[in-house]
């Protein structure tokens with residue numbers, strides 16, 4: 001009974017039952033009833049994904065240590081890092097906003113980078129990642145709340161708004177955030193469901 | 205269309221794990237996923253009442269989020285309150301019409317679209333309508349995918365507060381509106397997560413069965 005069930009895929013959006021097909025690279029399977037994405041076969045293999053996760057970790061470090069932008073007014077300059085901004089908002093009486101920003105732009109992206117790297121690092125060595133089940137639960141839960149790409153657009157808006165009064169100097173942090181956005185989007189687009197299949201195939 | 209011929213997991217007494225996707229037998233009662241141990245439910249629990257509660261809370265807080273200033277810009281002699289709408293107008297006046305459109309869409313249009321869409325989805329499901337099922341399913345996926353872009357203005361204020369801080373000469377402080385607005389975005393995201401899109405198809409199937417009888 002279990003072998004026949006293992007071959008089925010149920011659409012999360014409408015409950016329709018499908019038989020699983022092998023996909024070619026880059027192909028996606030959609031639900032016949034509601035057209036939601038069922039599963040996909042990624043372009044990249046585990047090794048390349050692991051390399052992307054490592055690159056994302058480096059970019060995350062740079063993005064959070066270097067300033068993002070500097071403003072100049074009459075020769076005085078002021079630059080901001082992400083944490084500088086979080087503390088500034090917290091000390092100005094918007095503590096709830098500071099907590100949300102810290103979670104969405106620092107802690108959740110950091111967890112994504114570390115946990116994806118951890119799982120992929122073990123899978124590429126054909127070993128079962130310690131803590132696999134709880135890690136997959138955390139990754140599923142935090143996915144929608146990680147918002148680096150929104151922050152990048154927000155930086156652009158803030159720079160344009162301030163640019164009408166102040167001198168603007170873009171700092172390395174902004175480019176690191178841009179690179180992190182691309183890398184994190186690629187890493188996070190990895191179908192989490194596929195991890196379970198890989199985990200079974202590679203660590204049998 | 206082939207929609208009539210589709211077998212659902214509920215018909216076949218099976219259920220997919222919402223954590224790992226594993227398909228499990230589900231005749232009755234409480235069961236756990238055989239692969240990852242997650243508690244399995246056929247449908248999200250109390251989906252409609254939870255979505256209603258979160259949506260109503262978001263709609264109420266949306267009023268102060270738009271009326272109260274999201275930030276105060278001050279210089280030596282004057283200070284000015286900025287709301288979400290005045291921020292868009294200011295960008296437009298300064299000639300950045302493209303960014304003005306982006307901020308307008310993210311901060312004003314997307315939350316309103318989410319309210320309207322969730323209301324339509326909730327009411328149509330509760331009335332048991334067999335009406336544009338595919339369109340409603342797509343509408344749900346749209347608001348689920350674009351909702352988080354509304355955080356844009358919150359991040360803009362955060363950065364400006366940190367950057368524009370030249371003692372008394374010129375500074376930006378966060379206003380109470382930005383706290384309300386951030387909470388509204390979080391609540392609308394929670395509301396769309398609480399809604400179970402399978403109910404669209406469940407109620408449509410029931411309505412069709414009644415129509416056939």
Ligand SMILES: [Zn+2]
Nearest residue numbers: 011014031034
């Ligand atoms: Zn479907």
Ligand SMILES: [Zn+2]
Nearest residue numbers: 221224237240
């Ligand atoms: Zn499971």
